[in-house]
Amino acid sequence: MPRRPSFKIAGERIPLGQSKDVRLVISETYTGEKVHVPLRVIRAKKPGPTVFITAAIHGDEVNGTGIIHDFLFGDLIELKCGTLILAPVVNVFGFESHERYLPDRRDLNRSFPGSAKGSLAGRIAHTLMTELVDKCDYGIDLHTAAFQRTNFPNIRADLTNPAARRLAEAFGCSMIVDGKGPLGSFRREATKRGCPTIILEAGEPWKVEPSVLQIGTRGIRNILAGLEMIDECMVKPPFLAKVRKTQWVRATVGGILKFHLSPGDFVEAGQALVTNYSIMGVEQNTLTSPTHGIVLGMTTMPAVKPGEPICNIATLTAKQLERYRGQLERAKANPYSQAQSDFATSMDVVEA
Numbered sequence: 001m002p003r004r005p006s007f008k009i010a011g012e013r014i015p016l017g018q019s020k021d022v023r024l025v026i027s028e029t030y031t032g033e034k035v036h037v038p039l040r041v042i043r044a045k046k047p048g049p050t051v052f053i054t055a056a057i058h059g060d061e062v063n064g065t066g067i068i069h070d071f072l073f074g075d076l077i078e079l080k081c082g083t084l085i086l087a088p089v090v091n092v093f094g095f096e097s098h099e100r101y102l103p104d105r106r107d108l109n110r111s112f113p114g115s116a117k118g119s120l121a122g123r124i125a126h127t128l129m130t131e132l133v134d135k136c137d138y139g140i141d142l143h144t145a146a147f148q149r150t151n152f153p154n155i156r157a158d159l160t161n162p163a164a165r166r167l168a169e170a171f172g173c174s175m176i177v178d179g180k181g182p183l184g185s186f187r188r189e190a191t192k193r194g195c196p197t198i199i200l201e202a203g204e205p206w207k208v209e210p211s212v213l214q215i216g217t218r219g220i221r222n223i224l225a226g227l228e229m230i231d232e233c234m235v236k237p238p239f240l241a242k243v244r245k246t247q248w249v250r251a252t253v254g255g256i257l258k259f260h261l262s263p264g265d266f267v268e269a270g271q272a273l274v275t276n277y278s279i280m281g282v283e284q285n286t287l288t289s290p291t292h293g294i295v296l297g298m299t300t301m302p303a304v305k306p307g308e309p310i311c312n313i314a315t316l317t318a319k320q321l322e323r324y325r326g327q328l329e330r331a332k333a334n335p336y337s338q339a340q341s342d343f344a345t346s347m348d349v350v351e352a
């Protein structure tokens with residue numbers, strides 16, 4: 001682990017024992033003003049791991065911004081050792097316009113590692129890799145579902161990377177989706193470059209949801225506790241499902257949906273997910289789950305056309321389903337597990 005007694009970021013040197021807000025230049029506006037990513041750098045007196053936490057790489061995914069805010073002005077963090085870098089908004093352009101993408105319509109989270117002479121997105125990605133990732137030992141990147149969808153809180157990580165696996169397991173979500181991540185994604189390229197990085201996928205865009213906030217802040221504290229950067233007990237989830245396969249169930253006819261399940265619910269193969277009614281209220285069909293699993297993601301828009309995604313199911317075997325169900329039942333008295341199981345009921349996305 002590099003000791004980094006003197007740490008320089010965004011052109012500022014920050015010694016051990018000090019915290020500072022700095023602004024990393026990532027681009028310019030049409031009128032030539034510098035565009036900055038705001039960062040808070042918190043350094044303990046003792047050297048240790050350097051960890052970044054980033055949010056809003058997709059500019060409309062502000063649940064992560066809310067989670068980081070909790071560490072900026074809420075529960076201030078007392079580091080025993082190491083350095084924590086908090087970036088509440090990475091895609092400043094998208095954040096300003098409540099949009100996922102950059103002004104050139106590119107997805108920043110498919111543009112890594114980027115290059116100094118590349119596109120707008122590529123240059124921003126390159127700056128983040130060289131100015132942030134290269135100075136860190138671990139990363140946590142916070143996301144939500146895409147437009148008109150919501151996600152049951154889950155961690156996505158490459159579990160073949162031992163350090164990424166330790167981070168993913170420490171976070172404390174009930175579900176880890178195993179995989180390297182899409183080509184050009186921040187966590188894939190950061191991990192490849194030697195900074196094991198995981199993502200949290202939780203909730204909806206355009207919202208800061210209390211249940212997501214609770215799971216996100218607890219998860220970050222769990223990871224910092226696991227790295228021995230803070231003095232705290234790690235809180236375990238009621239069950240931990242590691243899945244590799246997820247599949248979308250899509251609408252077959254246009255209509256209005258009534259939902260029978262919520263994100264985070266267990267589901268058996270053949271169980272009804274939604275019933276599709278015509279606009280005049282005639283029942284058209286009921287879609288069922290193709291597999292045993294957990295409802296990982298759902299549309300928040302009940303009006304659908306053929307082919308539109310409705311439900312994303314994380315596949316489990318019958319044995320896993322039975323085991324996790326039992327573990328959840330037994331853990332109901334635990335306040336954290338309650339927070340996880342409350343997630344779905346608190347969202348009530350279907351009729352909203």
Ligand SMILES: [Zn+2]
Nearest residue numbers: 058061143144
């Ligand atoms: Zn995202």
